[in-house]
Structures are given as C-alpha cells and as structure tokens.
Amino acid sequence: xxxxxxxxxxxxxxxxxxxxxxxxxxxxxxxxxxxxxxxxxxxxxxxxxxxxxxxxxxxxxxxxxxxxxxxxxxxxxxxxxxxxxxxxxxxxxxxxxxxxxxxxxxxxxxxxxxxxxxxxxxxxxxxxxxxxxxxxxxxxxxxxxxxxxxxxxxxxxxxxx
Amino acid sequence: xxxxxxxxxxxxxxxxxxxxxxxxxxxxxxxxxxxxxxxxxxxxxxxxxxxxxxxxxxxxxxxxxxxxxxxxxxxxxxxxxxxxxxxxxxxxxxxxxxxxxxxxxxxxxxxxxxxxxxxxxxxxxxxxxxxxxxxxxxxxxxxxxxxxxxxxxxxxxxxxxxxxxxxxxxxxxxxxxxxxxxxxxxxxxxxxxxxxxxxxxxxxxxxxxxxxxxxxxxxxxxxxxxxxxxxxxxxxxxxxxxxxxxxxxxxxxxxxxxxxxxxxxxxxxxxxxxxxxxxxxxxxxxxxxxxxxxxxxxxxxxxxxxxxxxxxxxxxxxxxxxxxxxxxxxxxxxxxxxxxxxxxxxxxxxxxxxxxxxxxxxxxxxxxxxxxxxxxxxxxxxxxxxxxxxxxxxxxxxxxxxxxxxxxxxxxxxxxxxxxxxxxxxxxxxxxxxxxxxxxxxxxxxxxxxxxxxxxxxxxxxxxxxxxxxxxxxxxxxxxxxxxxxxxxxxxxxxxxxxxxxxxx
Amino acid sequence: xxxxxxxxxxxxxxxxxxxxxxxxxxxxxxxxxxxxxxxxxxxxxxxxxxxxxxxxxxxxxxxxxxxxxxxxxxxxxxxxxxxxxxxxxxxxxxxxxxxxxxxxxxxxxxxxxxxxxxxxxxxxxxxxxxxxxxxxxxxxxxxxxxxxxxxxxxxxxxxxxxxxxxxxxxxxxxxxxxxxxxxxxxxxxxxxxxxxxxxxxxxxxxxxxxxxxxxxxxxxxxxxxxxxxxxxxxxxxxxxxxxxxxxxxxxxxxxxxxxxxxxxxxxxxxxxxxxxxxxxxxxxxxxxxxxxxxxxxxxxxxxxxxxxxxxxxxxxxxxxx
Numbered sequence: 001x002x003x004x005x006x007x008x009x010x011x012x013x014x015x016x017x018x019x020x021x022x023x024x025x026x027x028x029x030x031x032x033x034x035x036x037x038x039x040x041x042x043x044x045x046x047x048x049x050x051x052x053x054x055x056x057x058x059x060x061x062x063x064x065x066x067x068x069x070x071x072x073x074x075x076x077x078x079x080x081x082x083x084x085x086x087x088x089x090x091x092x093x094x095x096x097x098x099x100x101x102x103x104x105x106x107x108x109x110x111x112x113x114x115x116x117x118x119x120x121x122x123x124x125x126x127x128x129x130x131x132x133x134x135x136x137x138x139x140x141x142x143x144x145x146x147x148x149x150x151x152x153x154x155x156x157x158x159x160x161x
Numbered sequence: 162x163x164x165x166x167x168x169x170x171x172x173x174x175x176x177x178x179x180x181x182x183x184x185x186x187x188x189x190x191x192x193x194x195x196x197x198x199x200x201x202x203x204x205x206x207x208x209x210x211x212x213x214x215x216x217x218x219x220x221x222x223x224x225x226x227x228x229x230x231x232x233x234x235x236x237x238x239x240x241x242x243x244x245x246x247x248x249x250x251x252x253x254x255x256x257x258x259x260x261x262x263x264x265x266x267x268x269x270x271x272x273x274x275x276x277x278x279x280x281x282x283x284x285x286x287x288x289x290x291x292x293x294x295x296x297x298x299x300x301x302x303x304x305x306x307x308x309x310x311x312x313x314x315x316x317x318x319x320x321x322x323x324x325x326x327x328x329x330x331x332x333x334x335x336x337x338x339x340x341x342x343x344x345x346x347x348x349x350x351x352x353x354x355x356x357x358x359x360x361x362x363x364x365x366x367x368x369x370x371x372x373x374x375x376x377x378x379x380x381x382x383x384x385x386x387x388x389x390x391x392x393x394x395x396x397x398x399x400x401x402x403x404x405x406x407x408x409x410x411x412x413x414x415x416x417x418x419x420x421x422x423x424x425x426x427x428x429x430x431x432x433x434x435x436x437x438x439x440x441x442x443x444x445x446x447x448x449x450x451x452x453x454x455x456x457x458x459x460x461x462x463x464x465x466x467x468x469x470x471x472x473x474x475x476x477x478x479x480x481x482x483x484x485x486x487x488x489x490x491x492x493x494x495x496x497x498x499x500x501x502x503x504x505x506x507x508x509x510x511x512x513x514x515x516x517x518x519x520x521x522x523x524x525x526x527x528x529x530x531x532x533x534x535x536x537x538x539x540x541x542x543x544x545x546x547x548x549x550x551x552x553x554x555x556x557x558x559x560x561x562x563x564x565x566x567x568x569x570x571x572x573x574x575x576x577x578x579x580x581x582x583x584x585x586x587x588x589x590x591x592x593x594x595x596x597x598x599x600x601x602x603x604x605x606x607x608x609x610x611x612x613x614x615x616x617x618x619x620x621x622x623x624x625x626x627x628x629x630x631x632x633x634x635x636x637x638x639x640x641x642x643x644x645x646x647x648x649x650x651x652x653x654x655x656x657x658x659x660x661x662x663x664x665x666x
Numbered sequence: 667x668x669x670x671x672x673x674x675x676x677x678x679x680x681x682x683x684x685x686x687x688x689x690x691x692x693x694x695x696x697x698x699x700x701x702x703x704x705x706x707x708x709x710x711x712x713x714x715x716x717x718x719x720x721x722x723x724x725x726x727x728x729x730x731x732x733x734x735x736x737x738x739x740x741x742x743x744x745x746x747x748x749x750x751x752x753x754x755x756x757x758x759x760x761x762x763x764x765x766x767x768x769x770x771x772x773x774x775x776x777x778x779x780x781x782x783x784x785x786x787x788x789x790x791x792x793x794x795x796x797x798x799x800x801x802x803x804x805x806x807x808x809x810x811x812x813x814x815x816x817x818x819x820x821x822x823x824x825x826x827x828x829x830x831x832x833x834x835x836x837x838x839x840x841x842x843x844x845x846x847x848x849x850x851x852x853x854x855x856x857x858x859x860x861x862x863x864x865x866x867x868x869x870x871x872x873x874x875x876x877x878x879x880x881x882x883x884x885x886x887x888x889x890x891x892x893x894x895x896x897x898x899x900x901x902x903x904x905x906x907x908x909x910x911x912x913x914x915x916x917x918x919x920x921x922x923x924x925x926x927x928x929x930x931x932x933x934x935x936x937x938x939x940x941x942x943x944x945x946x947x948x949x950x951x952x953x954x955x956x957x958x959x960x961x962x963x964x965x966x967x968x969x970x971x972x973x974x975x976x977x978x979x980x981x982x983x984x985x986x987x
Contacts, residue, residue, distance in 0.1 A: 086382050116551035117548060120547035135555065147201075488853060
C-alpha cells in the first residue's frame with residue numbers, strides 16, 4: 001500500500017464530504033431547478049469520487065520504499081535542517097504580513113530580507129545590507145512611483161510624504 | 162488605401178515609435194513582476210493618458226499590453242512564477258528547461274514565439290476583423306458554457322503522471338472557484354463570514370502562492386549560501402533544431418490564440434492552456450512533456466500573445482472587449498472621446514488604422530527590446546539563491562497585497578503556498594487548480610444563465626450547434642487525453658525497463 | 667542599534683502626528699490627503715475619483731493620493747472609509763452599493779454612519795433593446811411582455827446590483843413579469859444583447875452608448891429625472907407615463923467625527939475641485955453625468971434612495987429576512 005497517496009485520498013474525501021455537507025443548507029432556487037448548491041455539491045461529489053479512486057489505487061499498490069532522504073536523516077531541530085528552515089520561512093512571511101501595515105513596507109521588507117539572508121547562510125554584512133535596502137527601494141519605487149500604488153508607509157509616514 | 166498608408170505613416174514617426182518602445186519596456190517589466198498583470202498595468206497607466214493626443218496614448222498602452230504578455234514568460238521560465246496568469250502554461254516546460262541550465266534557450270524561444278504569435282494576431286486583426294467579430298457575436302451563454310467545458314478537458318493533458326491526482330486537483334480547484342457570491346442568486350457560498358471572500362478566492366494571490374511561494378519553500382530546504390543554477394545565456398534567437406521542432410506548435414498556437422482572444426471573455430490564460438494541451442496531444446513524444454520540451458514553451462507563449470490581437474477585434478469593431486485588458490483599454494478610448502464599435506470605423510477609421518499599425522510595431526519592439534534584455538533577465542537566476550529566494554518572497558507579498566490593499570490576500574497567498582508545497586511533494590499537479598479557477602466560474606455562471614433564459618430546461622444546449630460542436634470536441638479531447646496517457650505510461654514503463662530513451666516512432 | 671532607530675522612528679511619527687493635529691485647526695490641508703476608492707483601478711468610479719483627486723490637488727496645492735480598497739462588492743472599501751481617522755485627511759467615495767448591501771445583510775452599517783459631503787454624479791439606466799426589434803417605446807415593450815409571458819429576459823450587471831434592481835423597478839412599474847439574467851458586469855450583458863440573445867438590458871446610458879450610437883441597439887426610455895445629455899431625443903420614463911426614476915450615484919463622504927470648521931473648509935475645497943473645468947471636461951468626455959448636490963440635499967437623497975432600494979430588494983427576494 002502506498003501510504004502517502006492513501007492519506008491524500010482520505011483528505012480529499014474529507015474535504016469533498018465537508019463541502020457537500022455545507023451545500024445542504026444553501027437556499028433552493030424557487031424558479032430554476034438548479035440553485036447555488038447544484039454546482040458545488042456536484043463538484044464535491046467529483047472530488048470525493050476521484051479521491052476515493054486514489055485511495056483504492058494506493059491500497060492495491062505495492063508499498064513504496066520511503067524516500068531515502070526523508071527517513072534516513074534523523075529530525076534535528078536546528079537551522080541546518082531544511083524542514084526547519086521551511087517552517088521558519090513560513091513564519092517569517094506570517095510575521096511580515098502582521099507588521100506590514102503598522103510598521104510600513106520599507107522597514108518590514110529590509111528587516112525581513114536581512115533575516116532571511118542570514119537564515120539561508122549569507123554571512124557578509126555589507127552585501128546583506130546593500131541587497132536588502134536595494135531590493136526594497138527598487139520594489140517601492142516601481143509600485144509607488146511608476147504604478148502610483150501606495151504601499152503602507154507605517155512609521156515612515158511623516159518622512160515619505 | 163491612401164488613408165491606410167497615411168495612418169501607418171503616422172505611427173512610424175520616430176516620436177510615436179519611441180512611445181511604443183517605452184510602453185513595451187514598461188510592459189515587459191510589469192509582466193515579469195509576479196502579481197502585476199497586464200490588466201493592472203494598463204489600468205494604472207490609463208489615467209496618465211488623459212489630455213494627451215489619442216495616437217500617443219493608445220500607442221503607449223498597446224505597447225504595454227504586448228510587452229506585458231511577453232514579460233509574463235520571463236518570470237515563468239526563470240523563477241517558476243507566472244508573471245501574468247497567461248504565462249501559467251509556460252511554467253510547465255519553461256522552468257524545467259531553465260533548471261537544466263538552458264534558460265537562454267527557453268527565453269529565446271518564448272521571445273520568438275511571443276513575437277510570431279503577437280504578429281499573427283495583429284495581422285489577423287488588421288485583415289479579418291469584420292468576419293471574426295460576426296462569429297464572436299454568435300456566442301451566447303450556452304456557447305460560453307461549452308467553451309469552458311472544452312477548456313477544462315485540457316486538465317487531462319496537464320495532469321502529469323497520475324490522471325487521478327490531476328482530476329482531484331481539478332475538482333478541488335473547481336470547488337474553491339465556487340467560493341464567494343453565487344453568480345446568479347448572489348448567495349454567499351463557503352465564505353465562512355469573511356467578506357474578503359465575497360468576490361471569490363483572490364486569483365492573483367492564489368497564483369503567486371501556488372507557484373512562487375511553494376517553490377521558495379522547497380528551495381530554502383536545499384539552499385546552501387553559495388548555490389546557484391548555472392545558466393547558458395548564449396543566444397537570443399532559437400536554434401534551427403528548436404525552430405524545426407516548434408514551428409507547428411507556433412502556427413497552431415497563433416491561430417488558436419487569435420480566435421480565442423476574439424471571443425469576448427476568453428483571454429490569454431485559456432488560449433495558452435488549450436494550445437499547450439493540443440501540442441502535447443498531437444506530439445510524437447507526449448511522455449517527455451513536463452520535463453522541459455521546447456515546443457511546449459512555444460505553444461503557450463505564441464497563443465497568449467496572439468490573444469492580444471484577437472482581443473482587439475471585438476473591441477474595435479463591436480465595442481465589446483475581448484478580454485480583461487481590452488476592457489480597460491475600452492476606458493482609455495472613452496477618455497479620448499472615442500467610442501469603439503461600428504461608429505469608430507465610420508468616423509475615425511484613421512484611429513483604427515493607427516491601432517493596427519501600433520500593434521504591429523509593438524510586436525517588433527517586443528522582439529528587439531526582449532532580445533536586448535534576455536542577457537539581463539537571465540542574470541536573475543545567476544543571483545545566489547540565498548538572495549533571490551527572499552527577494553521573490555517580498556515581491557510575492559507585495560504583489561498579493563497591492564491588488565486590493567488587503568492583508569487578507571497575503572495570508573491567503575501564504576496558505577496556498579504551503580498547500581502548493583505539499584501538493585508538489587506528493588506529486589499532485591498544480592496547473593489543474595489554476596485552470597479550474599479560471600474556467601469554473603465561466604462554466605457555472607453561463608450554464609445557469611442559460612437555464613434562467615430557458616426556464617430551467619437543459620434542452621437549450623442542444624439547440625445551439627456551436628455549443629454542441631464544442632462539447633463533442635471536449636469529449637473527444639478527454640478520450641484522446643486518456644488514451645494518450647496510457648501510451649505515456651507504457652512508454653515510461655518501457656524506458657524504465659530498458660533504461661534508455663525509446664526512439665520516436 | 668536597530669531597536670534604537672525603531673524608537674527614534676516611532677518618536678518622529680508621534681511628533682508628526684501632533685504637528686498635523688495642531689495644524690488641522692488652523693488650515694486644511696496641512697498635509698497630503700488620501701481618498702479611498704471602494705472599487706478597483708481602471709473602473710469608472712476609479713477614473714472619476716482619480717480625475718477629481720487631480721483637481722483637488724491642484725486647488726489645495728497638496729498631494730492627494732487615491733487608494734483602492736476593494737473587495738466584498740464594495741463592502742470592504744466602504745468599511746475602510748467609515749473606520750478611517752476622522753482628522754479630515756481621509757475622504758472616501760461612496761457609491762450606490764452603500765444602500766444595496768445593508769438590505770442583503772452583507773454590511774452592518776448604513777449611509778447614516780458616514781458624513782456625506784456632496785453628490786458628484788448620477789447615472790440613470792435605460793431600457794435598451796436590439797435595434798432590429800420592432801419595439802419603439804415602453805408601451806410596445808409592455809405589450810410584448812404581456813403577449814409573451816415567460817419569454818422576456820432582461821440582462822443586468824450582477825445579482826443584487828444596481829441594474830438588477832432597476833430592471834425590477836421597471837417591471838413593477840410596467841406591470842409585467844420578466845426573467846432577470848445577471849452577468850458579470852454590464853459589458854457582457856450588452857454584448858449578449860447585441861448578439862440578440864436577450865430581450866433587453868437595464869444598464870446605464872453610458873454603458874450602452876457606443877452600441878446605440880453605432881446602430882446596434884436602441885433605447886426605449888431613460889429612467890432619469892431628465893433626458894440624457896448624450897441622447898436628447900430618447901424620452902424619459904415619466905414622459906411615457908411611467909413615473910419611476912432611478913439611478914446609480916457616487917458621492918464623497920467623511921468618516922463621522924470631523925470637526926465642523928475643518929468640514930467647512932473641506933466642503934469648500936471639494937466644491938472648487940468639482941467646478942474645475944478640467945474635471946468637468948473629463949466627465950463629459952467619459953459620458954458620466956455630473957449631478958452636484960450639497961451635503962444637506964445629498965442626505966435627503968440618500969434617505970429616499972435607501973428606502974426605495976430596500977423595498978425593491980425585498981420584493982425580489984434579495985433582502986435578508
């Protein structure tokens with residue numbers, strides 16, 4: 001049995017089932033036979049069917065040897081571990097989004113770029129400072145000046161305008 | 162005729178050419194930046210054209226339109242992020258080619274195909290507008306429904322190794338495309354109290370999340386500070402062998418793209434996927450698709466650029482925009498006091514000719530500026546990944562945010578980034594979701610509109626010959642896709658057994 | 667080091683706020699003004715507001731930035747205007763949807779939660795049919811509808827949209843029944859009518875303008891208070907014995923709580939921007955019907971409009987019970 005595919009299929013069935021359940025309290029259309037629930041419930045059915053098919057196929061398949069790098073490497077909670085870096089990256093984007101409006105685009109972006117470069121192993125302070133400021137200002141100029149789309153100014157409000 | 166030449170002469174004036182070139186350069190930049198679409202670029206520059214002469218303003222905007230259509234392929238090839246939705250199909254083959262260190266090869270083919278497609282579209286527009294716009298008007302809601310179904314049948318072609326997983330992705334995409342206000346009754350579906358979802362799942366953030374963010378998440382895991390992709394950027398014109406492999410795809414894509422563009426409401430994204438699907442279906446070696454096949458790049462890029470010319474046809478001759486960009490361009494005409502449509506042909510035929518000429522010039526400008534830029538663009542992947550990846554993230558965040566100035570969209574993007582990462586990890590194809598998000602609402606809304614008109618009778622579909630033909634084509638393409646898929650599976654199995662490439666039949 | 671510069675920045679921002687606070691009493695505008703547009707860039711509302719902002723900037727000699735805060739069918743932008751700081755430096759463009767969203771239970775506030783400053787524009791819908799149709803007036807249309815029950819389809823720009831409500835009002839006044847076909851915006855509905863796939867559309871004069879001028883469509887009647895300046899030979903509904911008037915509107919509003927003296931200054935500047943010949947010329951060329959009302963008249967207008975809209979939406983089954 002291919003466990004990964006079996007689990008994926010199970011998730012698909014669950015999502016489809018959940019969506020199908022929710023469509024049951026969509027209002028019926030009085031005039032037409034098909035109302036707001038028609039398409040979503042049909043699609044949820046399709047998702048459940050194809051997911052179930054995946055589960056069946058996965059159950060019949062021979063067990064896959066686990067991907068060597070995933071199992072062989074013991075999990076270490078350090079930045080040297082790729083998976084930890086991916087989680088930290090996700091959290092960093094989350095943090096970026098949280099402070100974007102109060103802090104403003106320019107400071108947030110500079111700090112984010114510095115932190116990310118440090119995370120990925122860049123160790124030259126001058127290069128880090130130059131790129132993070134350069135990239136930030138470049139993006140800011142394109143959006144703010146060329147496209148006249150305002151990005152949050154945040155704490156720099158009084159300086160920028 | 163004299164007037165035609167005179168109008169063309171006006172466009173070939175150095176100052177106008179310069180303006181077109183400027184528009185193209187801005188367009189390429191906007192197109193290459195994820196999150197900034199051609200539509201948005203044109204929309205943001207329209208107010209700047211107020212008070213300027215019509216020729217200049219329109220030339221600039223048309224240049225931008227053509228430039229952005231090409232620009233989308235650059236980010237698609239280099240960083241796996243479609244710069245515009247229309248470049249989503251280019252990712253499928255372009256990125257693997259660049260990863261092999263042949264970025265220059267993919268970029269030059271994308272440029273050449275964009276130019277060929279764009280020029281074909283512009284020429285078809287110049288010579289066949291009246292005929293094509295009559296056909297476009299025949300499309301009622303029933304035909305739109307059938308067209309959407311036909312487009313969805315491409316999912317089988319872009320499913321990758323497992324059709325079941327492709328179908329799962331497709332159904333999931335279709336299901337999330339029903340989030341938001343129901344197109345007919347206005348009832349809010351699946352929004353979980355979030356007003357931000359009322360207008361449906363935000364498309365650009367979804368796109369950026371699925372492709373760009375997921376790729377960054379995969380990349381930060383393997384990145385060492387010094388790691389770079391080697392890139393041979395030694396050409397800006399495709400090689401003879403590549404051209405020979407791609408000319409059929411280019412011809413087919415150009416015609417398909419022009420026609421799909423001419424149908425109001427169907428744009429470059431749909432054209433590119435359909436053209437890609439057709440090229441894969443008719444290819445002698447479909448099993449290689451997905452691993453970096455040059456004609457796949459050619460097929461999608463020429464189709465989406467041909468769309469620009471096609472989309473201008475109904476705009477000029479009927480006053481009906483052919484896609485989202487031309488809908489904004491309609492506004493630009495109106496600001497100039499011009500009303501596209503039959504009246505424009507009667508009263509301002511010079512402007513019509515100016516538009517034809519500008520589109521043709523703009524495509525040449527794309528070729529020249531693009532060729533000059535290729536070296537510069539390809540430098541992007543020479544940048545150390547430790548610098549490139551964080552920069553892509555910042556661009557992604559800003560791109561997702563700027564459209565609506567809504568942090569909700571950034572969270573949404575991040576969510577789909579993580580989701581896309583796991584999908585890829587477990588071998589699920591991403592593009593069916595995208596195709597479903599584009600075509601799902603089109604299929605549902607138009608079917609239900611048809612049923613409103615017919616009073617709930619499905620028989621209305623059978624009364625429309627074009628729709629029936631399209632639905633038959635959709636079924637045919639599905640069957641061919643399944644058959645093809647079995648052939649691919651057999652070939653791959655054979656390859657594994659013999660350990661070498663099976664020669665082409 | 668980083669923390670210190672952060673603190674310095676925050677201090678600077680605080681001082682900046684205080685300075686603008688003291689300046690506010692003396693003279694408006696002492697700093698750049700932001701205008702919120704609840705609709706996306708490139709649309710009609712956005713173009714109108716951006717042109718207005720240009721004129722306002724010219725008159726006040728201050729930067730005026732337009733910010734598009736969109737989503738939720740206008741709900742998010744209107745909420746952003748309502749919640750903006752009431753210092754007079756954020757002005758919003760409010761639109762018709764502020765009156766059609768509350769009956770659907772989609773927003774928990776109404777126009778009464780804003781300080782309306784002025785009405786800028788009103789666009790009336792027209793009942794438009796294909797040029798090949800034999801109908802020539804509202805009476806013909808009503809007769810046709812009564813002779814062919816269940817056959818009349820009227821296209822509009824979306825469920826619960828202004829033109830959906832307009833179509834329902836038309837049908838109510840003409841005493842007919844029709845099927846309302848919602849499209850994704852006015853343009854596809856107009857296209858479908860040109861292709862003869864619908865009986866009529868109920869969208870604004872500006873939206874059918876080019877097709878009418880090009881001889882593909884014809885208008886049977888305009889639902890405005892007076893005839894459209896673009897097509898002065900098309901009679902209004904009232905002239906044809908149907909007394910309903912209706913239209914979409916756009917206006918400017920402040921969040922509640924701006925000081926009266928600041929408000930007076932803003933009012934003056936806005937009126938001057940409205941009268942700017944450049945803005946007037948733009949509106950004319952874009953086919954937008956300018957219809958100024960001062961704050962008092964605008965409030966009265968909003969009151970009546972809100973009631974009309976809520977009533978029709980209830981009869982359409984679009985209002986939340």
